[in-house]
Amino acid sequence: MAESPKDIQVVTEAEIEAVPPPKQPSNSNGATHQTPEELVARAIAPVKREFLRPPPPTRTNQNDGASDADSKANAKQSESSLVKEKKSKRQLKRERRQEQKSALHLCAEIAKTGDVNACPYKDKCRFSHDLQAFMDQKPADLEGECPFISADAPCPYGLACRFAGTHKDVASATTGNMLKQSSEVNGLSKDVQKLLWKNKMRFTKADAVLKSLGLMGPNKKKMLVDKEEGEVVLNDSHAAAGETESKNAANDSVDCSECPLTAEDNLEEASATEELRPLKKAKSVVDENCCSDEVENGATVLEKDIGKDSAETELLHTADDGLAEPDRSLKIHPREKKLIDFREKLYLAPLTTVGNLPFRRVCKILGADVTCGEMAMCTNLLQGQASEWALLRRHSSEDLFGVQICGAYPDTVARTVELIDKECTVDFIDINMGCPIDIVVNKGAGSCLLTKPLRMKGIIEAASGTVDKPITVKVRTAYFEGKNRVDSLIGDIGSWGATAVTIHGRSRQQRYSKLADWDYINQCARKAPSTLQVLGNGDIFSYVDWNNHISDCPELSSCMIARGALTKPWLFTEIKEQRHWDICSGERLNILKDYVRFGLEHWGSDRKGVETTRHFLLEWLSYTCRYIPVGLLDVIPQRLNWRPPSYYGRDDLETLLASDSAADWIRISEMLLGKVPDGFTFAPKHKSNAYDRAENG
Template sequence: MDELESKLVENPVVSAVSPSSASNTTQKTPEELVARSIAPVKREFLRPPPVRPCSSVNHEGAISDTKDKSARSAVDKEKKSKRQLKRERRQHQKSALNICPEVARTGDVNSCPYSDNCRFSHDMEAFLAQKLDDLEGECPFMSADEPCPYGLSCRFFNTHRNGVPAGMKNSRRRSSEVNGLSKDVQKLLWKNKKKFPNADAKLKALGLLGRANLKSKNLEEKEVDQLVLTNSHVTNGDGCTNFTNDTDAKVEISAKVAEEDGISETSAHDEDPPLKKPKCVADECCPGGAEDEGDRVIENAVCESSIEPEPEASADIMLPEDDRSLKLHPRERKIIDFREKLYLAPLTTVGNLPFRRVCKFLGADITCGEMAMCTNLLQGQASEWALLRRHSSEDLFGVQICGSYPDTVARAVELIDQECTVDFIDINMGCPIDIVVNKGAGSALLTKPMRMKSIIEAASGTMDKPLTVKVRTAYFEGKNRIHSLIADIDCWGASAVTIHGRSRQQRYSKLADWEYVYQCARKAPDALPIIGNGDIFSYEDWNRHKADCPELSTCMIARGALVKPWLFTEIKEQRHWDISSGERLNILKDFVRFGLQHWGSDTKGVETTRRFLLEWLSYTCRYIPVGLLDVIPQRLNWRPPSYYGRDELETLMVSDSAADWIRISEMLLGKVPEGFTFAPKHKSNAYDRAENG
């Protein structure tokens, strides 16, 4: 720590957490500050807000010089054509800095199987002449039995004990990681030749395979969803909903779809004789449906099985009756006991494998990978498949996927079931991001109960592993509706439901509505575990939610884990941990070590680790040490004033300046490259509005 302290003295911290006035804060009592969602920091640690450079913001509200430079560089990059960018990438690959991975591993120029046709450089002397200086510390792969897989390109090469042995084969870079996509399967996905027999058979049984066209499909679902939303629904004895609508209205919908497609009912029946309607999954688990002819017509629409696929479309799909009888019913699948387990939520960008390893070390029981888009998985995108990777320490692990239609979700589920080792698959039906919602996925599905039903039925019937669903209370604020669908989600085949206590319109503003989460948990069937989510930031929050609603199986921890990952330790040990700056730095060191093992110890891996470390530091700076507060515990929506830490390192860690985050990264990963800039990918609006709380 002596070297670290000397660096801090040479570069004192110049920024603070918030521009709030310290004088206004000291004039109010802690109770008044808490009422206004301002963190009640002890007076001896408060300080005036720092003086920002004049170039940061001018009187007319212009952006800072740094932002101007980043904006101009982004514009210049956009002006370049794709061909020019591709040419620049290839030239960069051929440069001496990008040595062939095989040559770097073995130290032998002749070891590359591509020889002169290799995309990378084979000039070891030029590479060593331009290579950046080695970093301080030990190579993260030295603990393994085999040598470092990066050889000469490793930024810790001077710590290698045996150098680079000639003829070394691929070492155990990821021996503790699984769920990689094989090249053979990736090529089949690229060529659109991958077969999905289980998914297609289930889609065929549900009548979702071989629709006339996407236009008629969207029209029918839109009209049926509107009928579901506007008409009343009756709950039967098993808790499932039988939607009762007018038969004449349903006939009008069918006629409208047929007219839109340019097909009359007579011609359609002449060309394709009606086939036997497959039995709906909802009928199997929810007996006692409507008995009159009108209700049966509506039931056909709810089951989405009114149209059978053409024989040519599924001629290669055969599901013998014996195989169908051996298929596990949703009730007979493996059940995961979520009760009382600490569940780390799937977190975009920051919830990567190294971060999950940190949380697992600090006490998390269940981990889940970042949300992956089904369409990207089915296209074989390596970057999307990287989100599914699993470490051996994750003993109870699931992956989260997101899709708009039952066919893409079902096929993605079958692909993951074949290629990955997971304990459960979670479908995200609550993501509020615009790019996801605009494609009809995420929170957009909350307005389409028919689409939700089709996706859950198709996905749950494709695999034998548990299928869970994550939702929000509603799409629009003040119009909660999950309580009316919770029993149906159980009938459709879900093994558990996670409810985030906010609507899509709220995003992350205001506090989560836990009373509504309790209402849904009490209304849910006994066999369906309900997991609550939202604003858990201390063991007291955890205890209160469990005591107020025993029907909750457990609570999911999301942003609280980003700000202080030791929250899992606090819950298990039932204490408020006044963690020191040195202990926090050790957690960051663990993350860096895990990141180098995951992304690599070469220059590219180091900078990738740095980028994800900076993304995480943009959240950890929101933590206020327990010893600095007049009132504990800290609430997630508190806006911190400007304050000092108890030492220089703690003051640096609470800074909201990206320059200070970069300084922390330089302590762990060395100097940043020339021209390096960073802007957080995510900016939560949790502190931006006065009404939050």
């Protein structure tokens, strides 16, 4: 891998805590004297003895019982101190507004120009205009150069940039903004976002396809007339947050406020079963003569008209019903779509939280062929939530890119697909039907759809009939353990309109425990029709795993790589070069430097951007610490289910990178992004492994 620029920070020996030299493990630890084969049988990584840390000394204190009680009490007290006070949405909003007025949050226009009179909103601006107070509390600049200084373009963050001392010209940030926009696409325009907020976006293609498939529900569309503005608004189930809805619509809608930006596993368990709700009331398809303004993306808005009488309103519904007959001609046959050949391409799976744009850029450099954005909830996209639309961002280096969406009903998925097709540049759209997260499953989405094949059929048919982009599907083997059912659906999935299906070799109930069932994946691939590409997913951690899965089943088009890429993103290089890469600690640090540079370009080089980059870097380090260097293993390659013992690396940096303590992850982040703010703490979001020292050591 090419050396990354030295504009981040040079690491010195003084920054890495010295560790004792490797010692021979104590004889009191019988486990260390097991053979490598015995350790592998117990899913323990067979690290060479000379690198193992000595076991902790055994306690001989007679008051062991009291000590245990004290330690448990202290642990419970520290855990309770970490629990944040639950606040209402109104209180959180009020606190955010107050914080925006503080000196920490300088107005962006003033930061760009350095002129306190540059803000067009003057006293009505929500942010601080006290330039002197901002400069007094601003921390010292980070070492290195501003990530936006390339091409002699001014930094879009101006004085707020943590590298402001390296700026050449802060007079204008226009060029800098153009530079940032040229490398990333799929942003949501303000005009479209306002239409989504006001529930005025029209989905003509989706509604026509839904009607032709009989998935639109009864043709009873309530229209609310605002007497003050004379504005006609359709009462749809996707009402914008903060607007008043009727009771009927509220009962039918999905509570999207509970859908997270990045799904978390640490939510309370709830029942996975749900009652089948009535079909949502869809928006009417109106003739062009009944519409006024058109948005740039082709979506039309219902015009403002005070003087419409009942006869004209009846004509509107007649025009809507008149489209019912020719709708079937709009559906595109799967063979007419632009297909993507996934065969033997290295596919980086959509990864929640860590699979962000900077991480995907790192994987592209290391050899990934296909990338896919993080899972986005359809209901949140239809509400115009900027945080959810950020998951669809695409970098110019991602030459074969798709987005993954998750929805519970055909109408939400079809409208989301149409909206993405208009607003975004993507090569394919993946529908998640395998997510095991409780909050997703309890909404009827994700792997819950595996229990409702008719719902699956409606979603796939509606989505594939709405756009000509390839529609792919990701599933698990089943919902319940021991009740696999994808093999009985694999023949139908292709006829419903999907061009490819990825099978994760575990059930929803299994989550990530036990090894993936590749025999069942191969069985499904052999049953699939020739027009449907089948990809496998689960436990690929070396080029040997990749080769075995591809050779065992010629019907398998490719394999999707997920957690293996989180732990060692150079896995793509290993597969392409067919070798076990004994990567050194310096090369691994260079990869982290690249990630930090990409993160600052994506999230920004101001205070908020630096801390956002730090947060996602720490989330990623909670996975990379599981990697064991090839030169330290008695048996290669490493398997994904092996538990790494405590060991020393071949140098201090390698030892630091192997630490499972969040305190050491924070120290690594400080080497790249400077000191953390006062009171900073971090605990990993995922809980696939338990961390004894997750609260910063």
